[in-house]
Amino acid sequence: MEWVNETLVREFVFLGFSSLARLQRLLFAVFLLVYLFTLGTNAIIISTIVLDRALHTPMYFFLAVLSCFETCYTFVIVPKMLVDLLAQKKAISFLGCAIQMFSFLFLGCSHSFLLAAMGYDRYVAICDPLRYTVLMGFGVCVGLVAAACACGFSVSLVTTSLVFHLPFHSSNQLHHFFCDISPVLKLASHHSRLSQLVIFMLGVFVLVIPLLLILVSYVHIISAILKIPSSVGRYKAFSTCASHLIVVTVHYGCASFIYLRPKSNYSSSQDALISVSYTILTPLFNPMIYSLRNKEFKSALRKAMVQMSYPVN
Numbered sequence: 357m358e359w360v361n362e363t364l365v366r367e368f369v370f371l372g373f374s375s376l377a378r379l380q381r382l383l384f385a386v387f388l389l390v391y392l393f394t395l396g397t398n399a400i401i402i403s404t405i406v407l408d409r410a411l412h413t414p415m416y417f418f419l420a421v422l423s424c425f426e427t428c429y430t431f432v433i434v435p436k437m438l439v440d441l442l443a444q445k446k447a448i449s450f451l452g453c454a455i456q457m458f459s460f461l462f463l464g465c466s467h468s469f470l471l472a473a474m475g476y477d478r479y480v481a482i483c484d485p486l487r488y489t490v491l492m493g494f495g496v497c498v499g500l501v502a503a504a505c506a507c508g509f510s511v512s513l514v515t516t517s518l519v520f521h522l523p524f525h526s527s528n529q530l531h532h533f534f535c536d537i538s539p540v541l542k543l544a545s546h547h548s549r550l551s552q553l554v555i556f557m558l559g560v561f562v563l564v565i566p567l568l569l570i571l572v573s574y575v576h577i578i579s580a581i582l583k584i585p586s587s588v589g590r591y592k593a594f595s596t597c598a599s600h601l602i603v604v605t606v607h608y609g610c611a612s613f614i615y616l617r618p619k620s621n622y623s624s625s626q627d628a629l630i631s632v633s634y635t636i637l638t639p640l641f642n643p644m645i646y647s648l649r650n651k652e653f654k655s656a657l658r659k660a661m662v663q664m665s666y667p668v669n
Contacts, residue, residue: 365524365543368453370446372437372533384441387636391434394640398423400657401646408656414492415481415596416653418474419646421501425470426639429463432456433534433635440533450524453535458516460534465562466508468611471604472566473500478597479573483580511558518554519544536631537615559615567608574601599646606642610634 373380405411405420433456440446448456480491519537522544532539537555577597584590610630646653 365450365526365528367447367449368528368530368535368540368543370440370448370533371529371531372446373441380441384438387434387441388438390636390640391430391438394430394636395427397640397644398427401653404653404657404660407660411653411656414477414497415474417494417497418470418477418501422467422470422474422642422646425463425467426642429460429467430635430639432459432463437533437635446533448535450520453540454516454520457519457535457537457540458512460536461512461515462505462508464508464611465511466504467607468562468566469504469507470501471600471607472569473504474600475570475573475604476500478600479577481596482577482593507562511562515555515558532631534631534635563608563611563615567604570604599650602645603642606638607634610638 373383376383401423402420405416436448436456477492477497481488484491515537519540522541524544527543530539530543541552541555574597581590581593584593610633613630
């Protein structure tokens with residue numbers, strides 16, 4: 357056997373945008389503007405929630421954490437992608453690829469469980485409003501976020517370990533723009549069915565279980581809303597859940613398409629396109645969907661802007 361076939365892969369080369377070579381400078385400008393706007397939007401949301409005591413409630417606490425996750429999530433992928441759009445060689449080291457995959461999975465998985473916690477928050481607020489402040493105290497909220505992070509950390513550690521303990525001897529050309537599971541697995545010299553099964557089951561654990569918890573919450577929520585006698589009351593109750601439902605639909609729709617479909621249907625071009633949506637566009641829209649639909653947040657934001665424009669001496 358030739359020596360080149362026995363050489364271990366020490367770096368990966370991204371080919372995610374290779375078919376769009378003439379558009380890469382334009383893509384750089386567009387993605388940079390979207391990224392900066394995302395960072396600015398999330399910074400405004402987090403600072404408004406921290407500074408305004410009226411927003412120190414469980415719902416806004418979870419929203420602030422969600423914005424932090426979105427900011428860190430984009431930071432793991434987008435800066436490297438922007439550099440690669442202008443670089444001749446779009447490479448990442450073996451260790452760097454493992455770190456990127458671990459960080460991306462940790463934040464993404466934690467995000468899934470956080471959405472389940474937010475669903476539980478809406479369930480308590482609508483189905484048991486008299487005990488809301490007791491059931492959703494600060495300690496409970498912190499515990500739910502810690503549990504989401506612990507689940508995300510465990511899943512990302514196991515998955516990354518399984519993937520990067522596989523041998524990589526042949527091609528190092530990654531048909532993607534970051535180190536996602538499927539394109540990296542495709543480059544492994546061989547991988548057992550057990551590894552594939554474990555990774556698939558972890559995907560089910562991260563996506564299906566939180567989604568089922570959210571669905572159970574909303575079955576009870578809808579049942580409680582239908583019992584409200586006035587149409588105005590029903591509308592107000594449901595409007596507090598609409599933003600969460602939109603974010604859940606986008607997040608689980610994209611993630612399920614990528615991670616839960618049969619590997620025979622794998623398409624690197626489709627995955628790259630979907631990945632652009634949930635690594636660049638979704639982190640921009642998610643916090644905006646929550647904040648711009650909420651009158652209380654908009655009022656707090658206007659008050660903060662007035663205080664900044666006319667500071668009290």
